[in-house]
Amino acid sequence: MNFCPNCGKRLGALFLSGKERMACHDIQCGFVNWTNPIPVAAAVVECSGSVLLVQNVGWPSTWYGLVTGFVESGEMPEEAVVREVKEEIGLDAEVQSFIGMYEFHRKNELIIAYHVTVPTLEYNLDKNEIVDAKWIEMDRVEPWNAGTGLALRDWLKNRGLSRNLVEIGTANSGV
Numbered sequence: 694m695n696f697c698p699n700c701g702k703r704l705g706a707l708f709l710s711g712k713e714r715m716a717c718h719d720i721q722c723g724f725v726n727w728t729n730p731i732p733v734a735a736a737v738v739e740c741s742g743s744v745l746l747v748q749n750v751g752w753p754s755t756w757y758g759l760v761t762g763f764v765e766s767g768e769m770p771e772e773a774v775v776r777e778v779k780e781e782i783g784l785d786a787e788v789q790s791f792i793g794m795y796e797f798h799r800k801n802e803l804i805i806a807y808h809v810t811v812p813t814l815e816y817n818l819d820k821n822e823i824v825d826a827k828w829i830e831m832d833r834v835e836p837w838n839a840g841t842g843l844a845l846r847d848w849l850k851n852r853g854l855s856r857n858l859v860e861i862g863t864a865n866s867g868v
């Protein structure tokens with residue numbers, strides 16, 4: 694962002710609240726680009742001891758991850774996660790527990806992760822968003838070393854399954 698979305702003037706560096714920010718130099722306007730992270734809801738989708746990993750449109754063919762989606766205006770993250778599971782894989786999810794929050798700096802996201810269960814292994818993918826999906830048994834899944842992989846690791850740990858984190862794209866992995 695180089696120009697102010699309020700007044701259209703050029704933004705410049707300004708030291709504010711302990712960091713250099715891009716801000717509008719028009720004092721009347723006062724716009725600051727705080728670059729606050731975007732909340733993203735993520736689901737460890739479980740059924741019969743297996744976890745569903747999905748491949749988003751545009752991902753390399755070795756990448757499989759958790760179901761994720763942006764939290765919409767007026768929505769709680771646990772509502773977002775149920776909506777995303779319904780939209781992306783066509784299943785009715787039931788939230789079982791909150792796993793944790795994870796900073797994903799590379800994409801400037803704050804990941805809010807839940808464990809959800811679904812009633813059946815038979816998913817119905819929204820092909821506009823999800824290219825492929827696979828169920829992986831809980832004791833074989835390998836969490837990625839970034840993003841929602843950390844949520845998956847913590848969820849496994851709570852089940853007594855201690856896992857090393859793996860590089861993105863490794864077999865059975867998922868963030």
Ligand SMILES: [Zn+2]
Nearest residue numbers: 697700717722
């Ligand atoms: Zn401005």
